[in-house]
Amino acid sequence: MPRDQRLVQTAVMGSAESEIPALLPMQADQARAFRQAHAGQTFWCGQWLGGCRGRLTIRTPAGRVAHFAHLPGPEHVVCRRASVGVSGADHLYIKQQLLAWLASQGIVATARLPEGTERLGGEVVFEPGGHGCLRVLLDEDAALPAPADGTQLVLGPHVAHDPHRLTVDGYVLRIRCDTDNTGRRVMIGTQLHGHTQWFSLDECHLKPWGLSTPAVEEVRRLRSSSRPLAAFPHRSTPARSDAAVRPVATPQAADDHHEAFAALRKAVEGEHSTSALRHCLTQAEAAARGGASAEENDLLRRAADLLLARERGVGLSAPSSPAPRRGRLSRAGRTSQSRAGQAAEAVADLLDTLERRRSHLRPGEQQRLVAQLKDKAEEAGPWLTRQQRRWISAWDKRTQQTPAAPKTKPATRVSVVPAGAAEALARPVAAERRTRGGPRRTPAATAAPxxxxxxxxxxxxxxxxxxxxxxxxxxxxxxxxxxxxxxxxxxxxxxxxxxxxxxxxxxxxxxxxxxxxxxxxxxxxxxxxxxxxxxxxxxxxxxxxxxxxxxxxxxxxxxxxxxxxxx
Missing domain, CATH: 1.10.10 (Arc Repressor Mutant, subunit A)
Incomplete structure (x- = not known):
């Protein structure tokens, strides 16, 4: 076998057909301790890693990273394994730990690694008894499948998601593996607008609707605030004279009911502060304990979505884009959809950055961030929500009213460099670019600093x-x-x-x-x-x-x- 120069960090133990993954530490002393702890084991470039099925040995060379190496054999087989790094066996760790996690909940499940995919290990499918299918996608180049009944998608950390599903569901499930001593630990993420929260498997559960994290529970709770339909007496109906004394925070009379929902409607449509919106929503929910009309139920959902959008960036209304077509999209269609979705994510990140650093922005930094925000908003197009467009307009207007501070322009710093030193720096750079054949830049005297x-x-x-x-x-x-x-x-x-x-x-x-x-x-x-x-x-x-x-x-x-x- 030709010598493999790659640094192989993952293997399987026992045989070439094994599904038991092994991760070798990079530090020499830890690798020697690993070898001693597994003295009776053999390591293989297994078939479920996409490997050559050859046997591996542990190497700890001085001054280099510890790694697995192929043992020479009589057959001259070239190993064409695609992933040899620390994440090369993540699909096996995910399969192993999720099956154990399901068994700990008393759920009998099967798991398989589809062999017809473009990359072995790019997908893991779980079929828990009495529940819907869990489909884990790890290949970042794979196209997202069309939504299927009873199937829940869990995406790897670098797999592009569908922004429309994020808006409709309020979250996207993610999965990743973190290095933990001599193994990999599976983490489940809940992607919201602008950030992702990660949880260990011990904090997650398989519910009737699928895999659930604490963040998913909160999203579903705030998005499902509804009350039974009921008919209410007219506003002029007098209250009972013998009504018991009640707390102010628990309105029970018809007048209190109508006033609570009128205040909530005003808070939603008038864009009140987050604390005022939360207070009005609490009052309206208390008023609706005896029942609510269809219109009032809809208002409760809208208020809960708006509150969640302000506090954590989820629960926004769906974008006004056409419904996704079923079937396999063309490469051009996937590319344009992916670009628009990535631009929409960038818009959410920039809005979150501007809001968090509102009072700490340096002169000129706000102008730069808002310029990026407008560029990404133009690329995102219909993927932006109405609320996001209002925030973008507000930031644009605020930026136009904020004068730039000329004292912080880099030109003042450049001017203190002696002319001879500047020319000495510029000559080697220009010469290097000419030798590389790269495009010539505009001279520094005419370019903006x-x-x-x-x-x-x-x-x-x-x-x-x-x-x-x-x-x-x-x-x-x-x-x-x-x-x-x-x-x-x-x-x-x-x-x-x-x-x-x-x-x-x-x-x-x-x-x-x-x-x-x-x-x-x-x-x-x-x-x-x-x-x-x-x-x-x-x-x-x-x-x-x-x-x-x-x-x-x-x-x-x-x-x-x-x-x-x-x-």
């Missing part, structure tokens, strides 16, 4: 999000998400990325940037200090692992209830 600090802030947000997902990001994708990064010179780009890398991680966040083919980008090599030597690849992998470890959610202390962790 870039806000390096603003670019650094935006890059830090994207890189920290990537670190929380335990992933890397290509340079092209980073430039697409960070406006202005591609327009900077190479020196300015490294300056911005160096500033963005100041975070909780000892290793720089810029280590997560790849060249698009899985190798580190030159900026990543430079800022991580890995160089181009024979050990550079292993040093880069170690830097990436260090960044991921710094942003990995830690276990809560015993007895504590894990809060919603965002990603």
């Amino acid at each position: 870039a806000d390096v600090d603003a670019v650094a802030d935006a890059a830090r947000d994207v890189l920290e999000h990537t670190a929380r997902l335990g992933a890397t990001i290509s340079w092209d994708r980073l430039c697409a998400q960070v406006k202005g990064l591609a327009e900077l010179t190479e020196v300015q780009q490294r300056q911005a990325l160096k500033s963005a890398s100041r975070s909780r991680s000892v290793q720089p966040l810029a280590a997560l940037i790849t060249a698009g083919n899985g190798t580190p980008h030159p900026h990543s090599r430079h800022l991580a200090g890995v160089g181009d030597g024979p050990t550079a690849e292993a040093a880069w992998h170690k830097a990436v692992a260090g960044v991921h470890a710094s942003y990995r959610p830690s276990r809560p202390p015993p007895g504590a209830r894990p809060g919603g962790r965002t990603s």
